Amino acid sequence: MIRAAILRLLAEVGYGALTMDAVASEAGVGKATIYRRWRTKQDLVVDTIGDLAAVGAVPADTGSLEGDLRSLMHGYVSVITGPTGAAIRSLLSTIPHHPALAEAFRTGPVSVWRDGVDEVWARAERRGEVPAGVGHRLIAESVSALLVQRWLITGRPVDDDVADEVLETVVLPVIRNAVATSR
Amino acid sequence: MIRAAILRLLAEVGYGALTMDAVASEAGVGKATIYRRWRTKQDLVVDTIGDLAAVGAVPADTGSLEGDLRSLMHGYVSVITGPTGAAIRSLLSTIPHHPALAEAFRTGPVSVWRDGVDEVWARAERRGEVPAGVGHRLIAESVSALLVQRWLITGRPVDDDVADEVLETVVLPVIRNAVATSR
Known part of the structure; x- marks a missing residue:
C-alpha cells in the first residue's frame, strides 16, 4: 500500500x-x-493527489435529494476525518507555491467534488424535486463549506450528526428558498 | 513594521x-x-497569530442585521485576500503539529471571529430583528464558510460581489428559516 x-x-x-x-x-x-x-x-x-479524486466519486442514489445530500455529506465527513483529510491539510500551505500541485488538486479532488454535487442535483431535477434551471452553484458550495471550515479553521467537531444539522439548518432551507425564488 | x-x-x-x-x-x-x-x-x-485577532475585531454597527452582516463579510474578504490571509494559509499545515500555534489560533483569530458574529447577532436581537433565543451557531458559521472554502480549497474568486451573493442566497434565507422555525 x-x-x-x-x-x-x-x-x-x-x-x-x-x-x-x-x-x-x-x-x-x-x-x-x-x-x-x-x-x-x-x-x-501529483499522482497521489489525483488518486484522492476517486474518494466518494459516485454519490449514492438514495431516491431523494435530501437522502443523496445526506449521503454525500457523510462521505465528506469520512474523507475529512480520515487519512485523506490529514494529507490534504498538510498540503494546503504548500499548494500556492507549487503550480503542479495546485493543478492536480483542482483537476482531481476539487473537480470530483463538484461533479458529485452536480450529479445529485441533476438527479433531483430528473425526479422533479427541483425545477430545471434553479441555480445551484452556491447551494453546492454550502453542502461542504461548514464542514470544511470546522476542519481547517475552527477545529470544531466534524461528524455525521453535525453534517445532519448543517443539512437541516443550512442546506435544505437554502434550496427551498432558491426553488421558491425561481418560481 | x-x-x-x-x-x-x-x-x-x-x-x-x-x-x-x-x-x-x-x-x-x-x-x-x-x-x-x-x-x-x-x-x-504565537505573538503574531495573537495580533491577527485585532483585524476586524469590532464589526460596524450599520443599523440593521443585513447591513452588519454585509460589513462583516466584506471584512472577511479583505482579510482573506490580504497579507493576513496568506500568512494564515501558510500556517494551516503546521498548526496540527504545534499545540502552541493551535492554541494561539484558537484564542486569537478564531475567537475574535466568533465574538464578531455574536455581537452582530446580539444587536439584531436588541433591535427586535430576530426573536431572542433563535440558535445562531450554524448561521454564524455560514457567514464565513463559503468564503473560507473558496479561499482554501476551490480557489474560486473571493470578493465583495461573491460575499453579497452568499449573503443573499445562503445567509439571509438560513436566518429567515431559523426565525420562522422558532415561532
Whole structure:
C-alpha cells in the first residue's frame, strides 16, 4: 500500500520534508520500486493527489435529494476525518507555491467534488424535486463549506450528526428558498 | 513594521523555513531587536497569530442585521485576500503539529471571529430583528464558510460581489428559516 504510506507521511512531515527514500521505507518496498514509478517527489505527490479524486466519486442514489445530500455529506465527513483529510491539510500551505500541485488538486479532488454535487442535483431535477434551471452553484458550495471550515479553521467537531444539522439548518432551507425564488 | 515583515515571510517560506535572522533582515532591524522581543521563533509566531485577532475585531454597527452582516463579510474578504490571509494559509499545515500555534489560533483569530458574529447577532436581537433565543451557531458559521472554502480549497474568486451573493442566497434565507422555525 504505497499510496497509504504516502498519505501517512504527508500528514506527518508535510511536502517539504517528504523524501522518496522515506516513502520506500514507510511502504516497506525497495527504493527502486518507488523510482521506477515516479521520477521526482513532485510527480509522486501529483499522482497521489489525483488518486484522492476517486474518494466518494459516485454519490449514492438514495431516491431523494435530501437522502443523496445526506449521503454525500457523510462521505465528506469520512474523507475529512480520515487519512485523506490529514494529507490534504498538510498540503494546503504548500499548494500556492507549487503550480503542479495546485493543478492536480483542482483537476482531481476539487473537480470530483463538484461533479458529485452536480450529479445529485441533476438527479433531483430528473425526479422533479427541483425545477430545471434553479441555480445551484452556491447551494453546492454550502453542502461542504461548514464542514470544511470546522476542519481547517475552527477545529470544531466534524461528524455525521453535525453534517445532519448543517443539512437541516443550512442546506435544505437554502434550496427551498432558491426553488421558491425561481418560481 | 516587524509584524508586516513576519506576515510576508510566513506567506513566502512558511513556518518551517522561517528564521529569526530572516525576520530581522526583512524588517530592516538588528537581530538584537528581534531577540529582545522574542526568545524563540515559536514565541514570535504565537505573538503574531495573537495580533491577527485585532483585524476586524469590532464589526460596524450599520443599523440593521443585513447591513452588519454585509460589513462583516466584506471584512472577511479583505482579510482573506490580504497579507493576513496568506500568512494564515501558510500556517494551516503546521498548526496540527504545534499545540502552541493551535492554541494561539484558537484564542486569537478564531475567537475574535466568533465574538464578531455574536455581537452582530446580539444587536439584531436588541433591535427586535430576530426573536431572542433563535440558535445562531450554524448561521454564524455560514457567514464565513463559503468564503473560507473558496479561499482554501476551490480557489474560486473571493470578493465583495461573491460575499453579497452568499449573503443573499445562503445567509439571509438560513436566518429567515431559523426565525420562522422558532415561532
